[in-house]
Amino acid sequence: MKNITTNIYAIGGFAAIAGIMFGFDIGSNSGVIGTEQYREYFHRPDAVLQGGINGALSAGCFVGALCAGFPADRYSRKFTLIGASALFIIGSLFQAVANGVPLLCVGRVINGISVGITSMVVPLYQSEVSPKEIRGRIVSVQQWSITWGIMISFWIQYGSQFIPGTAAFRIPWAVQSVPAFILVAGMWAFPHSPRWLADKGRMDEAIKVLADIHGHGDVDHPRVQIEIKEIEAAIQFDREQASHRYADIFKPGLAYRVFLGVCLQIWQQLTGMNIIMFYVVYLFEQAGIGDSQEARLVSSGVSYVVNVVMTVPAILFVDKWGRRPTMILGALGMSVFLWTVGGILSTGQWSLDPNTGKSVVYLNNPSESKGVVACIYLFVATFATTWGPLGWIYPAEIFPLRVRALAVSLSTAANWFFNWLLNFIVPILMEKIHYGLYMLFAAFNFLMALHIYISYPETKGYTLEEMDIVFQHNPRKKIDPETLQQWITEKGLQKA
Template structure:
């Protein structure tokens, strides 16, 4: 007989189920990137030019920005769990609107609604995962979200590739409807999983928090040594936060917090400036521009391989991110991506560029390139694939892991909301601008993103401390030191012990304040 309680309190299953929200995001990217290259889509929507297509794609990112920016309040007020459930229900509505779209306005409305949902889930999922995860595997569990995104992109793209052979509008309507399936699964199943124990503790529901911690970290034993230490750390941090600060957005700009907010925001911006999401959106156009594949099917298949690589190469990050460390993984990944983009841009400079006219619009054409030989063409494909592999193993998962673990509890939801909103704002800018940039900069576009990758490697080396292996409550101590020096774990443990001892002395001297047991108003 299946023990459902054991299943719903297993941290791997909790994290994996919450990550279905990542599949929702991936489905929307994959179905759209495969759709925009099909004749059925182009004919029905009257061959959108680069500006209009950029606007259609950017509608999702605009919704994501709004959703991420506004998600901090409901995540704090109504819980991480209920916010995920509401966001998944919203995604179902947006998917149905896209599937039923009778023109660009309705299509964009559906994409905006889906975007609001994705913006919320992309912020709340890593927040929820980081708060239920043991410190030893926190990176692994949060990285599962990125793996789910890659699976969503992979599945949606190949569903779209199969549907592309349908000779009517079902070629794009079916994939847009199918993407509602993971949202239905998340919405229905999330009810069975526990609330974040740190959210429960912050709301004054300490008995429930202890029960959840016991279930997920102590095999149900409330006296398990790990549970006792963890709940003591959480209580100490909550008590300090309530004596020293509030739960207001202004706290994000106070000394000691503003620097971490800056790091989280810039990490998410840099993740967009790697150029990876642009390749995922426009890989079909990219390969068409480079003359790869002599028909629609071969171009789609060459593009689809990049999604396979994205799925497969995220696995090493899940397995080893808690061994490699955050800093070296981010620095290596940025330098590798920079190198591969310089090479792709250099190879494209060797070709003959020309305007390929669109037969459906006699006054409109797109830049294409004829590369000198098949070897050069294959090299472009190979280095694009190597770029995708580098991102999938490094910046893909760590772009979500690092911001989810560096903030104090009192501002964690708001700070992650702000950093995730920055991610989606730049996603919107790039989604809107890149179709035109591909036409005007051509190979220069790859040089631009290569330079961004080099700069982000330098930024990480200068400013980002290692967070591997520390609890969320120890991050205040971690960020006191020099980010370029190795952190002494014994020193952090001793400082944390001193904090706990001081908290015990405070309680024994002053007693427990009844007000601290009550939920903190947001």
Template sequence: MTKFFNNVYVLGAFATLGGMLFGFDISSMSGAVGTETYRAYFGYPSSSLQGGIVAAMPAGSFAGALLAGKLGDVISRKRTIQLASAIWVVGSILQCATNGVPMLIAGRIINGVAVGLASMIVPVYQGEIAPKEIRGRIVSLQQWAITIGIMIQYFIQYGCSFIHSTASFRIPWGVQMVPGLLLLVGISFFPYSPRWLADKGRMEEALQVLADLRADGDINDPAVQAEFKEIEDAIAFDKTQAARSYGELFRKPAARRVFLGCTLQSWSQLTGMNVAMYYIVYIFQGAGITDQNANLRASSIQYVLNVLFTIPAILYMDRWGRRPLLLIGSSLMALWLFLIGGLMGAYGSADKSGTTTTWSIKNNDVASYATIVCSYLFVCSFAISWGPCSWTYASEIYPLRIRAKAVSLSTASNWAFNFALAYAVPPLLEHIQYRTYFIFAAFCVAMTIHIFFMFPETKGRTLEEMDELFNSDIPPWKTRSQPASHLDQDIEARKHKIEQSEKPTSGSGDKHEI
């Protein structure tokens, strides 16, 4: 059983229940906002009010992500995950028992704090326990869990949409507690991050945890000794640097990496993907699917594709690299968004109903189907690239002394843009209609240029080797070809030394009688 709890894949996968909380919360609204029961109970909220309800969660997440940096350093990565789970359960209870918009918003803010904590600290924990060869795979499990949470909750929402009472949204919001409770209890059986332990001076514990993760508990294994020595050297170097504070994040040499992490997480929101998840019902209404059940069924396909197309990134990110996935993903997303906007602009028209104006395609099945297919391709392009890569890259580029604080800042940037977009998109879709898609397409073009010129390749390097990578003068577009990892060289040297010490010395052969 101990071996089970020290398996890196088991650890990485179970920790991603924190990501599942994020996914559950995203689709807990997307499946409800289009139902008559929801609209009637909450007084037919205007586009601005609905944007505020949805945006309450990312607002809380912004605060939670900022808190997670300090908490992750003080109480550990593991305990911060547990705290997030407990807060999530409280927020889910409030949402399930809601008696109106104020209580719903309060529950979503509390859930948001939990998601902010988990979304920041889980990738850090995963990155610190994973060997460099599969770090991208392990951290990518976070994004996969998000997509699975989105899909599961959406189908729960879809099933409950046939209930003509408040149970249609109370049941899904109550079910959200399940992954939170599982994470709260389960994570207590897993080890602390060895790098956090070492940073706290608990070297013997750190060495043993690292040995458990890498070599079935053998602390003398060459790979364990080499990696532990690298961690020790990094901590010794950190002690010679400036005092650990948020101020260091904005000074050289850390400022460059903090800027990259924050902009990467911001760009991931400006792709428009989470907007598509929150408001998929509205998007397909614009494509001409006005029947509620048909709309929900068409939306469900998008969630399934999101799960399936994250799998190739999990399996091959450490082989393909981060840069190619980010560059190809943003280029493709720009293409699909331009096509969606163009199709809606060419074949759609405005339809004013009361005080609300919607833009949709009518009586043109070809244009409607083409728009829906482009929407599906957009989701697939994000799922195989920016979805997993943005979490992985932002969690691996910082030195240990500022890692938690820097990742909290980059994750907070993600949530700040998530909040702004969740609030702004309903009015945008109402007032500038199809042109909204051109805005996000332009963002995708801009992020492609930014990635090419400023983001070096990080695959195959240990966390402790990132300093050398970012302090070098190699242009980012030339970092795909890189020398062998120092860790690999150290492991080979240690193995060779052991082999040499085990060889019989000259003249020590068998003695023969004369």
């Protein structure tokens, strides 16, 4: 057991089970809302009500992420993760026994609070236990686990749709509690963040954790000694320059980093990916893709498979590609695919379906429908390889230890606020502006590529303690080795 719980991949991977929880909730709901059993039991919710039901999760996520900084600092990243997972079990059970929209929304809000906490704590924990050479890879596993959760739960729901009655949606909602049970039971065996331990003055324990995960149990291992000295010096430097830890986020230099973290998380939502994940069934229905509900569900499920498969290249190569080029090229690619979807849909004839009351488009020929599907799949693949993992990696690595939990909390809360906002208004926009919705998100993707190019420095290859100098230089230029070494010497650190 010792070898497993001190292996960096096992540590990062087990914590990422929290991502499966989030993915389960997205995947089960995305499929459920397209079934006749769900529509009949909940009295065929209109666009506004369905947006509210979906948005209940995001609202809870916003609250959870906003409040997660304090327990993560006070009680540790590890215990906060365990507590949030226990909360997810409660929310899942509420959804599974829901007898109407109010109890369903309560369950989704509770699950949202849990997901908001874990989506902030897991990347934070992963980044603090990982060596700089594979930090991006370890944090990317969080996004990969989300994609697995979405895909598995969607296909569970796909099978459940053939069960008559309310079991068609109660089973998927109950099953999503399984990863939470696993996390609550198993996380106790894994170590605390060594940086959190050091910040709390538990230096002996921090050294022991670093030795176990980076030095094969040898506290005198050169890498362990260099890393612990970096952490000690950074903590001392931070405490000497600030009397109030959380107030530091308003200081000019650090406030700019918080702004970048918040903007990055907002941009991740404005890619349009989570909207497609939530409403892909409606999207294909609107575009007249597939001649039955079952066919549309299968077409939608393929997008989840693409999401899982195409996250693998990011895990393998994100620490080689770098953060800046990955995000810039990803945003430009997604923009192209969304412009194409909007352009194809603009050529069709739009009308109201008398059976569902929803807007549908009649395209001129089957090849146009296939073009929409292809572009959606390419969009999903591009997001999975770029912005999916980078949206979690970058904010978790750019802040100093004294405010890292709070700053990541604020960034993640911004993500979930926009997630809630979009989930509420997108069903309405799909009915009002039709193909213009995809062109709107295409424009957002172009703007985010421009913002990354202008403002975001490259963080690949630097330790968490070296981020101060990274943000003191032109973001479009790499720091030369001499400047970096001079800064390290001035702070009393050593180069790992």
